[in-house]
Amino acid sequence: MGFIRVSSLTTTKNEEVAMFRFRFYVCLFAFFLATIFSVSYSSGTENFPDERDKIRKVWLDATRTVVHRIRDQQANKIFQFVEKNSILGIPNEKGVLVAEDAKSANWFIIIPLREEDKKINQEWAMIFEASLVGCFVKEIRSLVLMDYIPFSSNIKAIVLLHEGYHAKIFCENPYEEQSDYEYCLEEVRVCTFQNRVMSLIGGKKYQAILNKEVKRIASLANVSKGSFSVPSRTEYNKELAKVFGKPASQIEKDFVQTSVWIHAVFTFLEKKFKKESLKQKVFFLKKIYEEGGIL
Numbered sequence: 001m002g003f004i005r006v007s008s009l010t011t012t013k014n015e016e017v018a019m020f021r022f023r024f025y026v027c028l029f030a031f032f033l034a035t036i037f038s039v040s041y042s043s044g045t046e047n048f049p050d051e052r053d054k055i056r057k058v059w060l061d062a063t064r065t066v067v068h069r070i071r072d073q074q075a076n077k078i079f080q081f082v083e084k085n086s087i088l089g090i091p092n093e094k095g096v097l098v099a100e101d102a103k104s105a106n107w108f109i110i111i112p113l114r115e116e117d118k119k120i121n122q123e124w125a126m127i128f129e130a131s132l133v134g135c136f137v138k139e140i141r142s143l144v145l146m147d148y149i150p151f152s153s154n155i156k157a158i159v160l161l162h163e164g165y166h167a168k169i170f171c172e173n174p175y176e177e178q179s180d181y182e183y184c185l186e187e188v189r190v191c192t193f194q195n196r197v198m199s200l201i202g203g204k205k206y207q208a209i210l211n212k213e214v215k216r217i218a219s220l221a222n223v224s225k226g227s228f229s230v231p232s233r234t235e236y237n238k239e240l241a242k243v244f245g246k247p248a249s250q251i252e253k254d255f256v257q258t259s260v261w262i263h264a265v266f267t268f269l270e271k272k273f274k275k276e277s278l279k280q281k282v283f284f285l286k287k288i289y290e291e292g293g294i295l
């Protein structure tokens with residue numbers, strides 16, 4: 001069983017190295033997306049296969065259903081933001097093609113990615129390789145949905161709400177650059193929201209699975225001054241299918257189990273560190289992103 005060790009005692013030197021890698025990564029990404037990629041506008045709709053619009057509608061409908069069911073004020077606000085401000089985009093060799101006019105100053109693009117988009121060019125192929133379920137790319141104000149991966153309805157809603165929250169944070173308060181800390185702090189905010197959405201969808205059944213996972217983590221965790229370690233994720237817990245529905249793919253299983261694990265670690269850190277837990281959550285996510293090559 002692998003352990004993930006998180007140290008909060010980062011020296012200035014380590015911090016600088018991490019920052020450099022982060023900037024490099026973002027610059028590289030920004031280079032592809034902001035210079036090679038461009039946003040172009042289509043005068044007609046002939047370049048917009050109905051298919052792509054249908055995909056967006058499926059994701060929005062799935063999210064609407066969940067938002068109506070859970071009656072969470074923040075989820076409602078995020079969904080309304082997405083419905084009001086999103087415009088459809090199609091990936092092309094130059095970047096992204098947009099046919100709709102921006103509906104507001106807070107406009108952003110939703111790009112449903114399909115399997116064949118991998119062949120457009122190397123830059124798009126790179127996004128396929130990043131093993132993400134969705135992402136918000138601020139350089140092209142685009143929320144990318146990995147529709148080529150099969151997801152069940154509830155999970156589509158969770159992914160769209162998560163990325164929609166990132167889109168909302170950016171559009172309402174655009175930033176040039178984020179430090180590693182700011183980047184991870186935003187992730188803590190968004191993951192905390194996602195955790196609540198999952199609890200509201202899953203009710204008591206989800207709470208029982210979560211409690212078990214918190215127990216497992218607490219029994220195997222090590223906390224020493226300035227650092228802690230927690231056990232890594234387990235295989236997909238089949239009980240989760242009774243909560244969120246039958247998973248549509250292995251990637252969905254991995255995503256759901258990882259989400260439960262993160263939720264459980266957050267809960268463990270809150271119990272262990274009380275008011276200090278925010279900082280520990282930031283370091284925990286930072287470690288995950290570093291290991292995943294995102295930072």
Ligand SMILES: [Zn+2]
Nearest residue numbers: 162166187190
């Ligand atoms: Zn996120």
